[in-house]
Amino acid sequence: MAASETAEQREFRAYCRAWLEENRPPPTAMPLPQAAYEVMTEDHRSYLVDWQNKCYEAQLIATDVSKEYGGHGHNGFQQIASTEVRRANVPYFINWIGLGMAAPTLLIHGTEAQRKTYLPPIFSGEDIWCQGFSEPGAGSDLAGLQTSAVKDGDNWIVNGSKVWTSLGHFARWMLLLARTDKSDKYNGITYFIGPMEHEGVTVQPIHKMTGESGFNEVFLEDVVVPDHMRIDAVGTGWKVAMSTLTSERGAAQGVGAVATSESPFAAIESLIQLAKTKKRNGRLIWDDPVWRDKLMKLYERTEASTQNFRRARVDALNGGAMRIPLQGKLTGSELGQELHQVALSILGQEASLYIGDDNSEENGRWALGYMNTYTGTISGGSSEIQRNILGERVLGLPKTK
Amino acid sequence: MTQPRDFGFGEEQVMLQDSARRFMEDKAPLNALRAATKGTEDPYLGDERTGHYNPDAWKEMVELGWTALAVPEEAGGVGMNLITAVAVAEEIGRAAMPTPLTMTLLATFVLREAGTTEANQWLERIAGGLSMTLALHGKEDFLETDSTQVTASDSDLSGTSWYVQDIQKVDAVLVAAKDGGDVKLYCIELGADGVSMEHDRIVDLTRDQGRLTFDGAAATKVSDAGVDVINAAMPAMLTLLSADTAGACEWLLQETAAYAKVRTQFDRPIGFFQAVKHPIVNMMITADETRSLVYAAACTIDNEPEGSELAARLAKSSACDTAEFCANRATQLHGGIGFTWEHDVQIYHKRVMHTQQLFGDGVFQRSKAAELF
Numbered sequence: 001m002a003a004s005e006t007a008e009q010r011e012f013r014a015y016c017r018a019w020l021e022e023n024r025p026p027p028t029a030m031p032l033p034q035a036a037y038e039v040m041t042e043d044h045r046s047y048l049v050d051w052q053n054k055c056y057e058a059q060l061i062a063t064d065v066s067k068e069y070g071g072h073g074h075n076g077f078q079q080i081a082s083t084e085v086r087r088a089n090v091p092y093f094i095n096w097i098g099l100g101m102a103a104p105t106l107l108i109h110g111t112e113a114q115r116k117t118y119l120p121p122i123f124s125g126e127d128i129w130c131q132g133f134s135e136p137g138a139g140s141d142l143a144g145l146q147t148s149a150v151k152d153g154d155n156w157i158v159n160g161s162k163v164w165t166s167l168g169h170f171a172r173w174m175l176l177l178a179r180t181d182k183s184d185k186y187n188g189i190t191y192f193i194g195p196m197e198h199e200g201v202t203v204q205p206i207h208k209m210t211g212e213s214g215f216n217e218v219f220l221e222d223v224v225v226p227d228h229m230r231i232d233a234v235g236t237g238w239k240v241a242m243s244t245l246t247s248e249r250g251a252a253q254g255v256g257a258v259a260t261s262e263s264p265f266a267a268i269e270s271l272i273q274l275a276k277t278k279k280r281n282g283r284l285i286w287d288d289p290v291w292r293d294k295l296m297k298l299y300e301r302t303e304a305s306t307q308n309f310r311r312a313r314v315d316a317l318n319g320g321a322m323r324i325p326l327q328g329k330l331t332g333s334e335l336g337q338e339l340h341q342v343a344l345s346i347l348g349q350e351a352s353l354y355i356g357d358d359n360s361e362e363n364g365r366w367a368l369g370y371m372n373t374y375t376g377t378i379s380g381g382s383s384e385i386q387r388n389i390l391g392e393r394v395l396g397l398p399k400t401k
Numbered sequence: 402m403t404q405p406r407d408f409g410f411g412e413e414q415v416m417l418q419d420s421a422r423r424f425m426e427d428k429a430p431l432n433a434l435r436a437a438t439k440g441t442e443d444p445y446l447g448d449e450r451t452g453h454y455n456p457d458a459w460k461e462m463v464e465l466g467w468t469a470l471a472v473p474e475e476a477g478g479v480g481m482n483l484i485t486a487v488a489v490a491e492e493i494g495r496a497a498m499p500t501p502l503t504m505t506l507l508a509t510f511v512l513r514e515a516g517t518t519e520a521n522q523w524l525e526r527i528a529g530g531l532s533m534t535l536a537l538h539g540k541e542d543f544l545e546t547d548s549t550q551v552t553a554s555d556s557d558l559s560g561t562s563w564y565v566q567d568i569q570k571v572d573a574v575l576v577a578a579k580d581g582g583d584v585k586l587y588c589i590e591l592g593a594d595g596v597s598m599e600h601d602r603i604v605d606l607t608r609d610q611g612r613l614t615f616d617g618a619a620a621t622k623v624s625d626a627g628v629d630v631i632n633a634a635m636p637a638m639l640t641l642l643s644a645d646t647a648g649a650c651e652w653l654l655q656e657t658a659a660y661a662k663v664r665t666q667f668d669r670p671i672g673f674f675q676a677v678k679h680p681i682v683n684m685m686i687t688a689d690e691t692r693s694l695v696y697a698a699a700c701t702i703d704n705e706p707e708g709s710e711l712a713a714r715l716a717k718s719s720a721c722d723t724a725e726f727c728a729n730r731a732t733q734l735h736g737g738i739g740f741t742w743e744h745d746v747q748i749y750h751k752r753v754m755h756t757q758q759l760f761g762d763g764v765f766q767r768s769k770a771a772e773l774f
Contacts, residue, residue: 005406272774286771286774289768292767292768292771293764293767293768293771295771296718296767296768296770296771297718297722297763297767299715299770300690300694300715300718300719300767300770301690301719303694303697303715304689304690304691304693304694304715304719305690307693307694307696307697308689308690308693310406310408310693310697311408311689311692311693311696313406313407314406314407314408314410316407316410316414316415316418317407317408317410317692317696319689323685323689324689327685327686327689330686331686331690384675384679387675387678387679387682387683388675388678388679390682390685391672391678391679391681391682392678394685395654395658395672395681395682395685396658396662397658397661397662397670397672397673397678397681398662398669398670398672398673399673400673400675400678
């Protein structure tokens with residue numbers, strides 16, 4: 001049993017900690033958005049790509065990936081690097097789709113040539129990736145997608161549109177699902193690497209309820225995709241996509257810390273501090289037992305999610321390999337949302353003040369953060385879909401679809 | 402000190418938990434409990450609930466070394482840590498087993514904190530198979546460590562202890578009593594002169610409870626620092642009780658999921674419908690939160706004692722709310738049959754309701770936890 005770390009692992013952890021402390025980048029002129037999926041400006045892009053590249057060179061990214069694919073060839077070190085990156089409260093990695101979804105997918109399903117070509121620039125941040133799964137008519141029922149790919153000699157000709165495409169405006173490559181057979185809903189989908197720089201690609205920003213952009217609608221018109229950019233066999237796209245989504249939901253081994261926004265633990269700590277400064281009904285909010293109960297319940301659940309993460313790696317205690325990992329996205333996003341709801345309630349009238357108002361608490365972060373929590377509860381399979389998946393795959397309940 | 406990443410749950414604990422699970426399946430089947438309580442259904446008839454108990458199973462548990470588990474080596478025990486005791490407590494909960502072992506484990510951790518020669522002598526007897534419960538509470542303010550209404554004079558006890566668990570199953574009791582203004586701790590056998598017992602009528606079929614009245618009963622003093630010792634042992638006690646609930650809630654989850662696969666309505670197994678499927682998933686989520694917090698609490702108590710109280714209060718807070726939610730959904734989703742005496746769900750529902758109130762429910766735990774911030 002790996003009860004505790006080896007001497008090498010301890011040494012590597014100490015190295016990560018020291019490196020992160022020494023190399024923490026100076027803040028940006030304009031504050032970074034709360035999460036990597038909201039990055040909009042060129043200044044932020046280049047700042048974040050530089051940061052990611054530095055971390056890659058310092059072996060914090062692709063730590064356990066073999067050297068022939070641009071990795072650092074260690075074994076059992078990635079988890080340590082990722083934990084330390086999360087703990088250090090440093091800027092996020094902008095290429096989170098590349099690291100969190102594209103790289104694991106290519107490592108499992110890609111050809112040798114694809115891995116050698118596409119992985120190194122994912123790790124360095126040079127090639128930003130986006131995800132082309134959802135369509136205007138295919139959300140929770142993802143397999144209803146209609147974007148088509150028709151074979152033409154050694155190429156595929158792709159037509160259709162994708163939506164909610166985070167980082168589409170910076171991306172060089174897209175994880176692209178397209179229909180190659182209209183007669184078979186699930187086995188008629190094929191998975192491609194989509195070239196975003198092709199002339200037939202139009203990226204149109206969408207503004208969210210927060211007013212921010214960061215995601216897009218992407219129109220694909222006669223986009224040419226060479227057959228060597230197909231991932232896995234024709235008609236296996238659905239299965240490959242499920243593997244990508246499993247990575248997205250936090251269940252994969254990982255090639256780098258994908259912390260797209262603040263951890264719930266930092267949020268609950270801030271909330272308790274906030275409750276100790278704001279007054280209601282003639283006393284500090286923290287001194288009101290009703291509020292304390294609410295805050296301690298959130299603290300308890302936040303601690304539980306941390307401990308779940310720890311338990312997931314203890315075979316004897318996790319109740320089956322996927323049981324806890326598959327809960328991660330659902331519980332994390334719902335907890336984050338509740339934390340923000342409570343924050344707004346603590347702020348009371350002040351919750352109305354938004355970004356740019358000098359009187360707002362931390363430049364409107366709680367109102368902004370609250371609205372942004374819906375990214376977590378809707379994208380990558382909504383909470384409702386997550387509950388179906390958990391019921392069916394973990395508890396063996398009959399399939400809803 | 403740092404904590405082991407696997408909570409200290411190593412090969413030894415895995416083997417112990419597996420053998421405990423097999424033992425429970427074999428020796429504590431639910432149908433035995435149902436048969437034993439048959440005829441006692443009507444709450445308006447009969448004068449007492451005796452509580453079902455299999456003394457032969459106790460003897461075997463002693464032979465397996467489970468009472469010696471948490472007793473320090475210098476007192477003739479195995480000297481294992483809390484996470485090991487948690488592994489057993491969780492299985493007792495999963496089986497809803499009527500047994501004095503859980504209370505004996507709680508008493509063990511109190512005696513460990515007492516640390517006196519006399520305490521070690523009683524620990525030695527526990528290792529040898531003596532079962533023990535706790536008599537710490539008075540009728541009112543029972544969540545306060547000094548609520549006892551028993552008084553002591555030269556180790557002679559007088560007065561009544563309330564809410565004593567498994568009173569009909571145990572050999573001995575650890576009593577909190579006031580000597581002057583101080584709470585001190587005493588041990589005494591239930592068969593001793595001057596000790597009498599009245600049984601409560603309680604909801605839970607897997608336990609029994611009652612009042613102990615002392616009338617100048619001669620006891621052994623095991624600690625002069627009663628409040629400190631009880632407070633020091635509280636994290637371990639809360640964690641063990643939470644482990645019991647974690648086990649019971651896992652049973653409720655698995656039972657409900659299994660039922661949803663076979664019960665057919667509207668031509669489909671009811672688990673097909675999201676109105677049923679999603680609450681079952683929510684049961685799993687809360688049950689997993691509790692389990693993780695229980696292991697974390699045990700590991701903290703074993704390795705980083707300064708964080709013990711917070712970790713244990715969080716575990717019990719979670720366990721109480723999980724108990725409430727899982728029992729509620731299990732009964733509801735079973736429909737009519739889940740509401741009957743005949744079905745096993747009621748046995749677990751009542752057990753977790755009972756455990757919820759032992760040493761305080763979720764609201765209480767959170768109010769205590771908040772004081773640490």
